[in-house]
Each structure stands twice: as structure tokens, then as C-alpha cells.
Amino acid sequence: METIGYYTFTTVVDNQTITTSTPLLAEPGSATLFAIIGWLVVLAILFYAIYKWSKKPSEVAKKP
Amino acid sequence: MTSQETLGPRETWATKMGLILAMAGNAIGLGNFLRFPGKVAVYGGGAYLIPYFIALFLLGFPIMWLEWAIGRYGGQYRAHWLGLMMYLITKKRFGHSKAKIIAGIFGGLTLSIAVLLNAYYTNLIGWTAFWAGMSISGKIMEVTSVDISVGYLLKIIGDPLYNILPWAFSLIMIGIIVAPGVSKGLERAAKIMMPLLFLFAIGLLVMTFTWRTPVKPEWDSLKGFYWLWTPRFEKLADPATWLEGAGQIFFSLSLGIAGIIPTYASYVRREDDIALSALTTASLNEFAEVICGGTLAFGIGYAFGGELPIGMVYIEGKSPFFLSMAVYPAFYGQLGVLGAFLGTLWYLLFWFAGVTSAIAITNAMVEWFQDLGLKRTTGTAISIFLMFLFGLPITIEGAITSAYNWGPSTTYLDFTDFWAGSFLLVVLALLETIFAGSFLWKEGYEEVNRGGLIKVPKFVWNVVLSIIAPIYLLAMIVWLPMSTRIGEIIFKTKPPLEWLGPTLATLSSVFTLVLFIVGFIVTTKVIEEKFSKVNP
Numbered sequence: 001m002e003t004i005g006y007y008t009f010t011t012v013v014d015n016q017t018i019t020t021s022t023p024l025l026a027e028p029g030s031a032t033l034f035a036i037i038g039w040l041v042v043l044a045i046l047f048y049a050i051y052k053w054s055k056k057p058s059e060v061a062k063k064p
Numbered sequence: 065m066t067s068q069e070t071l072g073p074r075e076t077w078a079t080k081m082g083l084i085l086a087m088a089g090n091a092i093g094l095g096n097f098l099r100f101p102g103k104v105a106v107y108g109g110g111a112y113l114i115p116y117f118i119a120l121f122l123l124g125f126p127i128m129w130l131e132w133a134i135g136r137y138g139g140q141y142r143a144h145w146l147g148l149m150m151y152l153i154t155k156k157r158f159g160h161s162k163a164k165i166i167a168g169i170f171g172g173l174t175l176s177i178a179v180l181l182n183a184y185y186t187n188l189i190g191w192t193a194f195w196a197g198m199s200i201s202g203k204i205m206e207v208t209s210v211d212i213s214v215g216y217l218l219k220i221i222g223d224p225l226y227n228i229l230p231w232a233f234s235l236i237m238i239g240i241i242v243a244p245g246v247s248k249g250l251e252r253a254a255k256i257m258m259p260l261l262f263l264f265a266i267g268l269l270v271m272t273f274t275w276r277t278p279v280k281p282e283w284d285s286l287k288g289f290y291w292l293w294t295p296r297f298e299k300l301a302d303p304a305t306w307l308e309g310a311g312q313i314f315f316s317l318s319l320g321i322a323g324i325i326p327t328y329a330s331y332v333r334r335e336d337d338i339a340l341s342a343l344t345t346a347s348l349n350e351f352a353e354v355i356c357g358g359t360l361a362f363g364i365g366y367a368f369g370g371e372l373p374i375g376m377v378y379i380e381g382k383s384p385f386f387l388s389m390a391v392y393p394a395f396y397g398q399l400g401v402l403g404a405f406l407g408t409l410w411y412l413l414f415w416f417a418g419v420t421s422a423i424a425i426t427n428a429m430v431e432w433f434q435d436l437g438l439k440r441t442t443g444t445a446i447s448i449f450l451m452f453l454f455g456l457p458i459t460i461e462g463a464i465t466s467a468y469n470w471g472p473s474t475t476y477l478d479f480t481d482f483w484a485g486s487f488l489l490v491v492l493a494l495l496e497t498i499f500a501g502s503f504l505w506k507e508g509y510e511e512v513n514r515g516g517l518i519k520v521p522k523f524v525w526n527v528v529l530s531i532i533a534p535i536y537l538l539a540m541i542v543w544l545p546m547s548t549r550i551g552e553i554i555f556k557t558k559p560p561l562e563w564l565g566p567t568l569a570t571l572s573s574v575f576t577l578v579l580f581i582v583g584f585i586v587t588t589k590v591i592e593e594k595f596s597k598v599n600p
Contacts (some may be wrong), residue, residue: 005370006371007372024374027294031110031294034110034113038354042350045343046347046351048347
């Protein structure tokens with residue numbers, strides 16, 4: 001995990017100002033892997049649909 | 065009219081491409097680009113994809129196919145809204161009287177959801193129209209800090225002029241698109257707006273991966289992308305992650321929303337494919353959601369605002385919609401002319417996404433009025449007026465509460481969003497899976513595959529749609545009130561107007577009930593007059 005930055009914000013509780021700084025963590029390798037999986041699943045469904053339409057070009061073009 | 069004398073749809077789509085783009089436009093909305101990345105951020109990053117995709121296959125595709133089948137089936141008898149369709153589907157099994165009551169319930173639910181959901185949704189579309197206008201005119205260049213852009217957002221909510229003008233503009237545009245009818249209005253608009261929407265989204269997508277550090281070298285868009293998709297597996301142990309995954313699929317595909325998918329599908333001729341068409345529109349929706357939505361909100365957010373957008377959503381619990389309306393304008397404003405150009409792409413993308421969804425809901429309402437004997441243009445005008453009337457409490461609440469340091473509040477909007485925009489949709493879809501699932505509508509499986517360019521597997525229909533999906537939906541019905549902080553929504557208004565929040569929530573509930581009753585009565589009346597002799 002690597003820290004990409006810190007998010008600092010202030011809250012007021014019982015007239016006391018509290019400042020909190022939270023690290024934002026990321027892991028580029030696993031993030032890329034999961035994003036690729038997501039993209040592949042979506043693209044697989046999309047291209048399957050396009051492939052099926054391409055088998056019936058006249059169906060796509062014709063007026064119902 | 066009997067089964068041998070079907071009239072066919074009142075109108076039909078001119079082309080398959082038009083149908084698919086209109087259906088995709090109906091599904092693709094603000095939720096794809098803003099709600100989805102917000103859920104990924106909060107519920108496990110990359111790990112969220114596991115419950116999300118499971119729900120897509122167990123809930124999304126099956127119910128999508130079901131709604132298309134219900135719609136095309138109804139269309140052959142010239143039934144163009146869900147109540148009438150469900151009468152035809154349930155009549156054979158339950159007989160006229162019981163089927164009329166079932167249809168009345170569907171009719172009541174669809175009317176209340178359509179009017180109330182579109183009332184506040186078009187108001188939100190108005191917010192995007194405001195920022196699109198600011199970007200196109202170049203005035204966004206004056207928005208050079210987050211304070212200024214938050215100030216504008218407070219004006220949009222609290223100043224009636226700022227609220228009503230962009231809202232009314234959006235409503236008029238919706239009316240102009242819906243009034244000419246299916247092929248001349250809805251289809252033509254979809255053919256223009258949807259390619260533009262994808263063009264803008266892909267343009268911004270390319271920018272996110274190429275022009276990565278427009279503001280500061282350390283603010284790299286890839287860091288925002290990496291942060292969002294880093295899997296946080298511990299979140300999978302939280303039941304909320306699984307239900308929110310299902311919820312996102314449900315809302316994103318517009319399932320259960322006032323029967324708009326069945327209404328659009330009712331314009332498909334009986335012999336034409338619906339199985340592949342439904343899959344195609346769902347896949348376009350997923351492209352917009354996972355690929356575009358999953359990249360843009362936090363990629364662009366980090367490139368322009370560093371840790372601020374992530375922190376506001378992940379740590380402070382703000383919605384990405386709030387970010388886009390209150391924080392991002394300042395990012396664009398600081399970039400001068402280039403920012404105005406990017407802002408134009410960003411906010412027109414949202415405006416198109418919103419409008420293509422709103423016209424689908426409006427069209428379902430117009431079909432109602434046509435069955436009451438009104439002309440399409442008159443029905444459109446009344447529908448637009450109803451949306452304005454039932455959305456007006458948002459403007460009034462904003463104006464009343466804007467003078468207070470806790471205002472302006474959005475109790476009516478938030479409560480209606482929970483009630484009519486979330487809870488009732490799931491109830492409607494549950495009833496659909498019960499009454500039109502394989503146990504009570506045995507012809508449904510044959511219907512979905514009629515003329516199909518692909519075949520929906522029997523297992524999907526008999527087990528996934530008819531057993532697993534209703535269980536999923538029941539869990540969501542139990543979960544939604546538990547997970548929504550209703551108390552916080554209702555009691556948002558503070559002294560001296562602490563009574564206003566509960567009053568507005570009550571008003572929203574009363575509106576729902578009144579519209580349900582009207583919908584029930586009208587549905588049963590139309591059935592008696594026009595459909596009682598139909599024997600499907």
C-alpha cells in the first residue's frame with residue numbers, strides 16, 4: 001500500500017475544534033488488476049452483443 | 065378485441081438502433097457517472113465488483129428481460145403502461161375481477177413513482193443545466209474557489225429564480241422531445257443525444273489517462289483511479305456491501321421505475337427480437353457505468369482537486385453528486401477558457417444523461433393520458449405541469465430555509481428520493497417477479513424468446529428470475545429503510561423551523577398515497593372501458 005495523500009478536515013464538537021488527518025491508501029497493482037477485470041467483463045458482454053447483431057445485419061437495419 | 069384481433073402497438077420504433085439507443089438513454093443517467101463511483105469508494109473499492117457483478121447476473125439481466133417481455137406482450141394489445149399490461153398477464157390465471165385489482169396496484173405504483181420521481185429528478189437535471197449554462201457562457205471562469213461554487217449551489221437550492229429557471233428550461237426541453245411521439249420525438253432525440261453523451265464521456269476518459277496533471281504535478285489522475293479501484297476485501301464481510309451492489313444494479317438499469325422499460329418495449333413489434341436488445345442496452349449501460357463512471361469522477365477529481373474529492377466522499381460521507389455540483393465547478397473555473405470547455409463537456413454529459421432518463425418516465429405518464437382520451441400534446445403538457453407542481457415544494461423549502469445558517473435544506477427532495485425513488489421501485493419489481501415470473505405467467509419464457517436473436521436460458525427464467533431475484537428484492541426492501549438515515553432526512557430543518565422537515569416528509573407521503581389511489585382508480589376504469597373484453 002502506498003499513501004497518495006492525506007485528507008485533513010475540521011469538525012466542531014461541543015465548541016471544540018477537532019482536526020483529523022487521514023491517509024489515503026492505494027495499491028496500484030491490485031487496483032489495476034481489479035479495474036481490468038471490471039473492464040473485461042463489461043467489454044465481453046458488449047462485444048458479445050455486437051457480435052450477435054453482426055450475425056444478423058439485416059435485422060439491425062430493417063424497420064420493424 | 066380478442067386474442068385473434070390484436071391491434072398491435074399504438075406506435076412503433078422506426079429502427080432497431082433507435083430503440084436500443086432510447087432504451088440505453090433511459091437506463092444511463094446521473095447514477096452511472098456519480099452514484100456508482102460513490103458506492104465503489106465506500107463499499108470496498110475493486111472488491112465491490114464481486115457483489116456488483118453477481119447482482120448484475122442474478123438480478124439485472126433477468127429482470128431486464130422480464131420487463132421487456134411484459135412490455136412487448138402488452139404492446140400487441142395496445143396496452144402501453146404497466147397497469148394495463150399486468151391485467152392482461154394475470155387475467156388468464158386470476159380472472160377479470162382479481163386481475164383488475166392486481167393491475168390497479170401496479171397502476172397506482174407506477175403513477176406515484178413516475179410523477180414524484182420525475183418531479184425531483186428534473187429539478188436535479190436543472191442543477192446540471194445551470195452549470196452547463198455557466199460553462200457555455202464562460203461565467204464559470206469567475207468561479208475560482210470552492211467557496212464561490214458552494215455559494216452558487218446554495219443559490220440553486222435556495223433562490224427560486226436560480227432553481228426554477230434551469231429546471232423550467234429542462235422541463236420544456238423534455239416536453240418538446242416527448243410530445244411528437246415515439247419515432248419523431250424520443251427516437252430522434254436518442255439518436256442525437258446518446259452518441260454525443262458517449263463522445264463526451266470517451267473524450268473525458270481519454271483526457272483522464274493522458275492529461276494527468278493539469279493543475280499540480282503531484283495531483284495525478286491515476287492516483288485517484290488507483291485509490292478508487294484498490295480492493296478493500298474486509299468490506300465484503302459487511303452485508304451492506306452486498307445489498308448496495310444489488311441496489312446499484314437495480315437503480316442503474318432503471319428496473320422497476322414506473323414501468324418505463326415495459327412502456328418502451330411495448331412499441332416493439334411482436335415478431336421482433338427483445339432478448340438481444342435487452343442485453344445490448346444493459347451492456348451499454350455497464351460501459352457507461354463501470355468504464356466511464358468508474359474512471360471519471362475520482363480520476364478527474366484527483367487531477368483537479370487532489371485529496372479533497374476522495375476525502376469528502378470517503379471520510380465525510382458526501383455524495384459524488386454534491387461534489388460535481390459544488391466542488392468541481394471551482395476546479396474548472398480556475399482553468400479559464402479550457403476549464404469552461406471541460407465544464408461544458410462534463411455538465412452537458414450529465415444533462416443529456418438526466419434528460420434521456422426523464423423523457424422515458426414522462427413518456428410513460430403521457431401514455432396514461434392518451435388512454436384517458438387526451439391528445440399526446442395535451443398529455444405531455446399535463447405531465448410536465450404535474451412534475452412542476454409536485455416538485456415545487458423543493459423550491460419553496462429552499463426559499464423558506466435559505467435565510468438560516470443550517471439552510472437551505474432539501475428534506476422534501478431527499479425523502480421523496482428514498483420513498484418514491486428507491487423503496488417503491490423495489491416493491492414494484494418484486495411484484496413483477498411474482499406476478500410475471502414463471503410460477504404465475506408460464507407464457508413469459510416463450511414471450512421473451514419469441515423472435516430472439518439469442519436465447520434466454522430456461523434456468524435463468526425459472527430459477528434466477530422467479531426464485532433468487534424475489535429473495536434478493538425482499539432483502540433490499542428490508543434493508544433500504546434500515547440503511548437509510550430517515551431520521552436525519554426528516555429532522556434536517558432546525559429551530560425555529562423544526563416542524564418543516566416532518567411536515568414535508570408527511571406531504572411527500574400524502575402525495576404518494578393520493579397518486580396511488582388516483583392511479584388505482586384510473587387503471588381499473590380504463591380496464592373496464594377498454595380492456596375487459598380482451599382475452600389474451
